[in-house]
Amino acid sequence: MNALAATNRNFRHAARILGLDSKLEKSLLIPFREIKVECTIPKDDGTLVSYVGFRVQHDNARGPMKGGIRYHPEVDPDEVNALAQLMTWKTAVADIPYGGAKGGIGCNPRDLSVSELERLTRVFTQKIHDLIGIHRDVPAPDMGTNAQTMAWILDEYSKFHGHSPAVVTGKPIDLGGSLGREAATGLGVVFATEAVLAEYGKSIADIKFAIQGFGNVGSWATKFIHDRGGKVIAISDITGAVKNPNGIDIPALLKHKEDTKSLKGFQGGDIMDPNDLLVHECDVLIPCALGGVLNRENAPDVKAKFVIEAANHPTDPEADEILSKKGVVVLPDIYANAGGVTVSYFEWVQNIQGFMWEEKKVNCELKRYMTRAFHDIKAMCKIHDCNLRMGAFTLGVNRVARATLLRGWEA
Numbered sequence: 559m560n561a562l563a564a565t566n567r568n569f570r571h572a573a574r575i576l577g578l579d580s581k582l583e584k585s586l587l588i589p590f591r592e593i594k595v596e597c598t599i600p601k602d603d604g605t606l607v608s609y610v611g612f613r614v615q616h617d618n619a620r621g622p623m624k625g626g627i628r629y630h631p632e633v634d635p636d637e638v639n640a641l642a643q644l645m646t647w648k649t650a651v652a653d654i655p656y657g658g659a660k661g662g663i664g665c666n667p668r669d670l671s672v673s674e675l676e677r678l679t680r681v682f683t684q685k686i687h688d689l690i691g692i693h694r695d696v697p698a699p700d701m702g703t704n705a706q707t708m709a710w711i712l713d714e715y716s717k718f719h720g721h722s723p724a725v726v727t728g729k730p731i732d733l734g735g736s737l738g739r740e741a742a743t744g745l746g747v748v749f750a751t752e753a754v755l756a757e758y759g760k761s762i763a764d765i766k767f768a769i770q771g772f773g774n775v776g777s778w779a780t781k782f783i784h785d786r787g788g789k790v791i792a793i794s795d796i797t798g799a800v801k802n803p804n805g806i807d808i809p810a811l812l813k814h815k816e817d818t819k820s821l822k823g824f825q826g827g828d829i830m831d832p833n834d835l836l837v838h839e840c841d842v843l844i845p846c847a848l849g850g851v852l853n854r855e856n857a858p859d860v861k862a863k864f865v866i867e868a869a870n871h872p873t874d875p876e877a878d879e880i881l882s883k884k885g886v887v888v889l890p891d892i893y894a895n896a897g898g899v900t901v902s903y904f905e906w907v908q909n910i911q912g913f914m915w916e917e918k919k920v921n922c923e924l925k926r927y928m929t930r931a932f933h934d935i936k937a938m939c940k941i942h943d944c945n946l947r948m949g950a951f952t953l954g955v956n957r958v959a960r961a962t963l964l965r966g967w968e969a
């Protein structure tokens with residue numbers, strides 16, 4: 559099932575549980591604005607090449623729209639739409655004053671030089687600069703983008719609108735980025751994992767983890783799990799996968815990644831088929847890469863007792879049903895990976911105030927927001943007798959619906 563069909567299905571299920579008026583339901587599903595732009599740049603060899611860029615602004619009832627920009631060959635309008643909608647529910651679950659948006663360019667950043675990436679980012683920004691803004695739509699990093707990408711957007715946007723650090727989050731610290739933002743999604747994933755494990759009388763120490771993806775989210779989540787005594791026994795990225803039943807040496811792996819930029823060539827374990835990672839024997843599985851990786855084909859073989867969705871929409875609805883029947887606890891993306899956008903909110907607040915927080919304060923506030931959201935979700939699960947995904951969806955959708963009604967949407 560494609561990402562948009564899957565996201566719409568989860569939304570409709572939540573709307574039914576909440577008994578939403580059918581007109582309001584329809585209006586919440588339709589994106590506010592969908593932008594598609596052609597970005598033509600000269601390659602380093604002088605030839606011209608074009609890439610298609612998207613920004614979908616889904617909803618702004620609760621505040622400026624917020625969400626990352628992804629550079630990946632599989633970026634398409636349906637996926638960006640689904641990701642934008644998920645941002646709307648995610649910011650509401652985290653109870654931060656934003657709506658939802660997402661952007662992307664269909665390209666393989668690994669095939670582009672740094673100067674080509676810079677030109678592409680600047681052209682994309684030139685095409686969307688009048689539709690984003692501090693109180694309108696605030697981009698951030700996602701797959702294939704990083705703090706440097708945000709620095710280029712900030713610089714290009716500022717040429718049109720004057721110096722505007724709060725127009726993007728996830729920036730370098732030197733340009734007004736927040737301490738703790740780079741690690742925030744991974745740290746939030748670990749706070750979320752601790753919250754759900756505690757419900758079952760367990761803690762991270764000595765639990766066995768399998769992790770798909772070793773980029774920003776996967777590598778920070780791995781580090782924080784290791785710091786808490788968890789055993790990461792299998793891990794993969796686009797270049798391959800490695801396993802070690804006694805626990806991978808995480809400091810050595812992080813050093814290898816820093817030196818070589820990938821897992822390839824790491825000697826501290828046995829090489830495994832990356833496709834087997836999702837069905838590897840473990841207690842907790844954390845997908846930290848692409849969407850739709852858990853589907854009806856592999857879900858029956860999942861061995862983990864907990865799936866923590868650090869990636870966006872890693873589980874399609876058919877897999878969700880299969881996992882639920884097997885008794886696997888799935889912690890949904892719109893909560894599990896909300897740590898990134900939560901610290902993006904702190905960064906935006908710091909930029910607007912012109913005041914920088916200490917990292918300790920950022921991380922303490924992040925923990926407070928993640929813990930509060932978990933309890934809010936659990937309360938919805940209790941009221942509606944539903945699983946954690948529907949607990950999170952009903953929480954987010956209900957908050958957005960209330961804001962929409964208060965603003966007077968039918969006039």
Ligand SMILES: NC(=O)C1=CN([C@@H]2O[C@H](COP(=O)(O)OP(=O)(O)OC[C@H]3O[C@@H](n4cnc5c(N)ncnc54)[C@H](O)[C@@H]3O)[C@@H](O)[C@H]2O)C=CC1
Pocket residue numbers: 699700701702703743770771772773774775776794795796797832846847848849868869870895896898899
């Ligand atoms: N960066 C952020 O703050 C946030 C990211 N997310 C989500 O987390 C996921 C990962 O994002 P980032 O870590 O930022 O991206 P990234 O670009 O830093 O890293 C992606 C990782 O996934 C790996 N990967 C790609 N294809 C793979 C495959 N077929 N099998 C195994 N590994 C594969 C890459 O090698 C890389 O290690 C995405 O779904 C993203 O939407 C969610 C919330 C916030």
Ligand SMILES: O=C(O)CCC(=O)C(=O)O
Pocket residue numbers: 624625626627648696697698699700727728870895896898899900902
């Ligand atoms: O930090 C942000 O604004 C958004 C991060 C993001 O794209 C996500 O949570 O999926």
